[in-house]
Amino acid sequence: MKLRPTxxxxxxxxxxxxxxxxxxxxxxxxxxxxxxxPYYYMAKSGIMKKWADKYGITVKVQRFDYAPSLEAFVAxxxxxxxMTNMEALDMPAAAGIDTTAIIVGDYxxxxxxxxxxxxVTFKNLPGKKLLLVEKTVSQYxxxxxxxxxxxxxxxxxxxxxxxSDSDIAAAxxxxxxxxxxxxxxxxVSQILKTPGVTNIFNxxxxxxxxxxxxxxxxxxxxxxxxxxxxFAKALTGAWYETMGLMSANGADxxxxxxxxxxxxxxxxxxxxxxxxxxxxTPQAALxxxxxxxxxQKMTLVKTFCFNHxxxxxxxxxxxEVAIRYPDGTVEGKxxxxxxxFEKAYMQAVSEGKL
Amino acid sequence: MSLLSISVKPNRFTAWLLSWFxxxxxxxxxxxxxQKRHQENPDDRVVPTLxxxxxxxxxxxxxxxxxxxxxxxxxxxxxxxxxRSGMLWKDTVASARRFxxxxxxxxxxxxxxxxxxxxxxxxxxxxxxxLFFDKIIALSVLPILFIAFGIDELSKVMLIVIGxxxxxxxxxxxxxxxxxxxxxxxxxxxxxxxFDVAYRVVLKQIWPRVLNSIRLNLKPLMLFLFAGEMIxxxxxxxxxxxxxxRHMGMNIIIPYVLxxxxxxxxxxxxxxxxxxxxxPWFREA
Numbered sequence: 183m184k185l186r187p188t189x190x191x192x193x194x195x196x197x198x199x200x201x202x203x204x205x206x207x208x209x210x211x212x213x214x215x216x217x218x219x220p221y222y223y224m225a226k227s228g229i230m231k232k233w234a235d236k237y238g239i240t241v242k243v244q245r246f247d248y249a250p251s252l253e254a255f256v257a258x259x260x261x262x263x264x265m266t267n268m269e270a271l272d273m274p275a276a277a278g279i280d281t282t283a284i285i286v287g288d289y290x291x292x293x294x295x296x297x298x299x300x301x302v303t304f305k306n307l308p309g310k311k312l313l314l315v316e317k318t319v320s321q322y323x324x325x326x327x328x329x330x331x332x333x334x335x336x337x338x339x340x341x342x343x344x345x346s347d348s349d350i351a352a353a354x355x356x357x358x359x360x361x362x363x364x365x366x367x368x369x370v371s372q373i374l375k376t377p378g379v380t381n382i383f384n385x386x387x388x389x390x391x392x393x394x395x396x397x398x399x400x401x402x403x404x405x406x407x408x409x410x411x412x413f414a415k416a417l418t419g420a421w422y423e424t425m426g427l428m429s430a431n432g433a434d435x436x437x438x439x440x441x442x443x444x445x446x447x448x449x450x451x452x453x454x455x456x457x458x459x460x461x462x463t464p465q466a467a468l469x470x471x472x473x474x475x476x477x478q479k480m481t482l483v484k485t486f487c488f489n490h491x492x493x494x495x496x497x498x499x500x501x502e503v504a505i506r507y508p509d510g511t512v513e514g515k516x517x518x519x520x521x522x523f524e525k526a527y528m529q530a531v532s533e534g535k536l
Numbered sequence: 537m538s539l540l541s542i543s544v545k546p547n548r549f550t551a552w553l554l555s556w557f558x559x560x561x562x563x564x565x566x567x568x569x570x571q572k573r574h575q576e577n578p579d580d581r582v583v584p585t586l587x588x589x590x591x592x593x594x595x596x597x598x599x600x601x602x603x604x605x606x607x608x609x610x611x612x613x614x615x616x617x618x619x620r621s622g623m624l625w626k627d628t629v630a631s632a633r634r635f636x637x638x639x640x641x642x643x644x645x646x647x648x649x650x651x652x653x654x655x656x657x658x659x660x661x662x663x664x665x666x667l668f669f670d671k672i673i674a675l676s677v678l679p680i681l682f683i684a685f686g687i688d689e690l691s692k693v694m695l696i697v698i699g700x701x702x703x704x705x706x707x708x709x710x711x712x713x714x715x716x717x718x719x720x721x722x723x724x725x726x727x728x729x730x731f732d733v734a735y736r737v738v739l740k741q742i743w744p745r746v747l748n749s750i751r752l753n754l755k756p757l758m759l760f761l762f763a764g765e766m767i768x769x770x771x772x773x774x775x776x777x778x779x780x781x782r783h784m785g786m787n788i789i790i791p792y793v794l795x796x797x798x799x800x801x802x803x804x805x806x807x808x809x810x811x812x813x814x815x816p817w818f819r820e821a
Contacts, residue, residue, distance in 0.1 A: 249781065256784060257582055272783045278579020313687075313768065317782040343687070344775055345768040349678055353768055356682035491602050492783045494581065495595060496588075 206409035207240040210262040210396070210417060211255060213248040214444040216367065216454035217288040217394040218264040221245075222443025223436065224424045233420040237412035241420075245443075255279075261402045261410075262417060267393040268319050268483050272492035275503050275520035280400035282522040284414050285421055286467045290392040292457030294323045295370045295384035297354075298362045303382055304331040307362060308339035313354055314364040316344040319392050322486050324364045326391070327383035367454045368446070386457065390470065391479045396421065400522060418527040419536040422464055429462040464532035471523050472508050480505055481513065584787040592787030596624040596776075623776065624795070630771040631761065632799075634689070638696030638757055639750075645701040646708050646746050653712025654720075654734050663709070670702035675763060692764035699760040700753050707749045711742040744818040747811045751804055758800060 212221040224230045225243035234241040246254060248265075252273045255263040264287070265273070274281040302310065304327060314320040321342070328337050345353055347365065351372045354363040363373065373379055385392050396417065402410040427436045434448060441451035461467040470476060487493050488500045497503060504514025508525040530536050538544045546554065570583040584592065598615075601623045619625055651658040652666075674681070674695055681698075685691035715738050723733045765774035773796055780789050811818070 253781075253784070276579075277581040277784050278577045311770075315782075316779055341770060343768050343770050344779055345687070346766055346778075349682075349767050352679035353682050353687045356679050357686045359686060359688075494579070494783075495592070495785075495787075 205238060205240045206407070206413070207242065208262065208402075208409075208413045209242040209244050209260040210264075211244050211246045211251040211260045212264040213246050213251050215248075215264070215394065216293065216451065216458050217460065219440045219443040219446075219451070220421070220424045220428060221264065223440045224420050226439070226443075227424075229423050230416075230420045233416040233423070236419075237416045239409060239412050239416060241413065241416060255397075255399075258399065261413065262396060262398040264394065264396050266319055267395060267480065268322060268487065270395055270397050270521055271484055271503065271505075272317075272487045274397070274399075276487070276493045276497065278520070280520055280522070281397045282400045282403055282524045283395040283397045284418055284524050284527045285396035286461060286471050286523075286528070287394045287396060287421075288458050288460045289390050289394065289470075290319075290366075290385040290457070291389055291459040292384045292386040293367045293370070293454065294319055294364070294392060295366070295381050296324055296327050296362065296364045297370065297373055297379050298382050299358070299376075299379050300361055301380070302361045304328055304333050308333070308336040309341075310362060311341045311343050311360050312362045312364065313343050313345040313350055313360055315347050315350070316342055317490055317492060320364040320366070321490075322483065323383070323385060323388070323392070325486065326388050326482075330383075330387070367457060368450060371450070371453060384457075389459065390475060391482060393479075403524075414527050415530065415536050418464075418531055422528075422531045425460070425462045429460070464528040467528050468508075468525055468532060471525055471528070476523075477507060477511075477513065480507075484513075581784040581786055584790065588787045589790055592785070593624075593791040596788050596791060597622050599623065601626070624792075627771055627773045627776050627792075628795075628799070630775075631765065631773040634692050634696070634761055634764070634772070635757070637693045638700070638761065641693070641697050642701060642704050642750055642753075645704040649705040649708025650712050650734060650739055650742075652705070653709045654738060655730075659709075662705075666702055666705055670706060672698075674698040674760070678767065687768045692761065692769070695764045696757055696760045700757050703753060703756070704746075704749060708742070708746055711745050711749075712738055715741065744811050744815040747807060751807050751811075754800060754804055758796070 210221070212218045221243050222245070230241055230243055244260065251260075251263050252265060252269055254260045255265070256274050256277050256279060258279070262284075267283075270281055270283060298307075307328070312324065314324060324340075325334075325337055328334055328340075343360070345363075347369070350363065350365050351369045354360060354365075354373055355376050365373070370381070370384075374381060398410070398414055398417075403414055404410060427433060428440065430436075437451055437455075438448040441448050444451075446454075461470060484493075484500055484503070484505070488497070493500070493503050501514035502518050503521070504512050504516065504519045506512050506519045506522040508523050512519060527536075566583070567586065570580075570585045573580045573583050574585055598618045600621050613621070648658075648662065652662050653659065681691055681694065685694045719737060720733055723737045728737065762774035762777075765772040766778045769775040773792060777789055777792055780786075780792075
């Protein structure tokens with residue numbers, strides 16, 4: 183409903199201000215997560231502005247809660263967004279929005295974990311209640327854990343309690359009648375401080391399956407005036423400059439500034455970084471994005487999404503939401519590519535061409 | 537210009553037309569947007585078309601939750617059986633149970649308010665504390681609620697109780713106070729005892745107003761119920777909506793929201809009719 187007046191306004195503006203050459207403006211959305219907090223620093227330190235100016239565009243870096251950031255991206259209110267590979271599949275891609283991942287930023291290497299009290303293991307989870315945010319990487323991690331412990335057939339016997347991530351730590355810590363929870367850092371670190379709670383499975387046991395990406399709408403990249411390309415270049419350039427600062431020796435000052443983005447302390451942020459496999463250099467990201475394992479892992483994630491109806495109830499086959507990999511191969515129907523992994527921008531950075 | 541006149545009386549047809557106009561406008565705007573968005577992107581999930589809404593509603597009403605263990609005799613059930621094992625019905629039953637527990641617990645609150653208004657010892661004991669308690673935003677002290685009530689059914693009902701009962705108690709208290717003291721004195725002079733005055737003189741005449749106050753509080757009640765179900769639950773209408781938001785299942789969310797609106801309207805209507813029936817002498821609402 184808001185659309186109409188905006189459209190009318192822009193038509194009027196286009197008629198009235200033909201000469202006031204406006205710089206193309208773009209917005210990138212991010213939410214609090216160890217691997218995305220660098221966006222806060224990127225905007226605050228002026229690195230983003232420097233790169234945007236270089237390409238003659240304006241880039242706004244906007245912080246969201248995670249779910250609203252996805253909704254804004256799907257509703258086409260923002261051009262780029264930080265999200266996991268799983269949400270890239272089940273939110274924009276499944277909603278028919280052709281999406282391109284231009285940066286593979288990191289993968290969870292212990293950030294997500296299955297925690298239990300009273301020595302509960304996968305073997306005796308069936309019949310018990312498990313707190314988690316359903317239909318997210320938490321559930322994926324839990325099901326992978328069950329599968330890897332030979333309990334795949336028992337998955338449906340665990341009673342999932344959908345718990346909001348804003349209350350899950352308090353709920354698990356306060357209500358000791360619940361024995362298992364799946365969540366992510368920093369909540370994991372908080373919960374582990376409770377006596378008797380152990381970490382029985384975490385994402386370091388499935389490395390490279392939970393990827394954190396920066397995605398752009400493909401139609402933005404394909405804009406005929408080339409401004410979308412400039413946006414992607416500026417964003418990638420700024421990102422890897424920030425990554426360089428983060429991974430340099432004596433980067434504590436930078437890291438502290440990044441931690442500020444989520445009102446976190448340097449110590450806590452470093453602790454989260456230790457369980458995040460950051461891909462600091464474009465070379466490392468390229469290597470992961472072009473590896474053959476990447477395809478297998480994406481297939482696992484896509485199968486999970488499909489089995490849980492996350493690709494849409496009307497999607498009858500996994501092939502209807504196709505993925506295009508950097509080497510040009512397509513998983514699924516070639517005319518229904520919805521998620522693309524694009525290496526051009528990371529490659530350009532690695533070759534110093536931006 | 538009669539548009540701005542207080543004393544005009546629009547004819548039947550105009551009145552009918554005017555009262556439905558905003559509905560028609562809203563619905564048209566919705567379907568126009570839906571059609572437009574589907575032209576641009578046939579897989580759009582944000583604004584589903586009528587066919588998609590219908591399919592979503594059918595799926596929600598007739599099929600069980602896909603993540604549940606399938607029932608052994610899924611095939612060969614009648615439509616009614618399928619509806620009763622469908623996710624819409626199960627969610628409705630789960631939420632309705634919590635709703636009516638919450639509603640039932642408002643009646644002790646009414647009695648407490650009445651006693652506080654009439655019996656000075658009750659009043660001095662409770663009033664100050666409840667005035668304070670009424671101002672506590674229950675949702676901001678959730679961890680304390682979790683410790684006290686766990687995170688299962690009890691905590692959801694208690695969230696409703698903590699959120700809504702103080703208002704009802706204080707409102708009943710005020711209504712009790714507004715009964716003219718002459719009536720109470722008269723009751724005593726006619727030989728009534730304390731409880732006769734409390735229940736047969738005061739409660740009897742404030743009861744329709746109390747019912748109206750409960751009606752006005754149905755929506756806060758529902759809000760607290762939804763908040764509770766969104767915090768942690770395994771079933772319920774708000775649980776489903778929270779889950780479907782994870783993958784933009786607007787084709788089911790919209791029918792759910794309309795269904796909740798319908799149910800709430802029906803509860804309100806029932807209470808209004810009941811009030812009219814029980815208290816034909818009451819003319820205020």
